[in-house]
Amino acid sequence: MSRPGTRTGEAYYITPDKLAQLVELLPSVGSFRDICAILGLRLDVVRREAAPFLAIMKLNGTHPQCGCGKDRFHPYGCADSYAKSWPADCVPGRTRAESVIILERRRIALEMLVDGDRLCDIDRSLGMSKGGAKNYLHFLTPEQMAEREQNVTRRRQAETQPQRRAA
Numbered sequence: 001m002s003r004p005g006t007r008t009g010e011a012y013y014i015t016p017d018k019l020a021q022l023v024e025l026l027p028s029v030g031s032f033r034d035i036c037a038i039l040g041l042r043l044d045v046v047r048r049e050a051a052p053f054l055a056i057m058k059l060n061g062t063h064p065q066c067g068c069g070k071d072r073f074h075p076y077g078c079a080d081s082y083a084k085s086w087p088a089d090c091v092p093g094r095t096r097a098e099s100v101i102i103l104e105r106r107r108i109a110l111e112m113l114v115d116g117d118r119l120c121d122i123d124r125s126l127g128m129s130k131g132g133a134k135n136y137l138h139f140l141t142p143e144q145m146a147e148r149e150q151n152v153t154r155r156r157q158a159e160t161q162p163q164r165r166a167a
C-alpha cells in the first residue's frame, strides 16, 4: 500500500511497532517533540500519524489537555507548553523516565510473546496484572504473530514429548 506523496528516508516511514508506541505515548507525553525524541521520528511524521488518533480522542472527549486549557499539542505553544519542554519538569501525567520504562516493558513483553511465552508467565515476570500481556498481543505484526504461533507449538511439543517417552 503506497500513499501519495511519500518520500524515501528512514525517519519518514513509521513501523507498526513505532505507531503503537506513539499511540501509547499520546495521553501522557507533553509535546510532539518529546515523541520525536523518544521514538526517533521526524516532527511532520509524528504530527501526521498522531492526527487520526487525536481526532478519535477529541470525539470521545479524552483528548489530552494543555495546562492553558486548550487541547494539548495546540499550535504556536503557550507558557505552559514552553515550561513542559524543559526536561526537568515535563510531567503531564507521566515523566519522560516513566515513558522510557513503559516502552522498555513493552519491548520485553513483545519479545516474550514472539518467543512463545505463556501470557500468564509474561504477566508474572513483568509484574503486570492478569491480562496485561494479552493487551500487548495486538501490537504484534502478522509476521510476529505467525512466529509466536510456531514457537508456542514448538514449546508444547517439547513439553509433551518427555511424558510420552516415560509412558
Ligand SMILES: [Zn+2]
Binding pocket: 066, 067, 068, 069, 070, 074, 077, 078, 079, 080, 081
Ligand atoms: Zn497551551
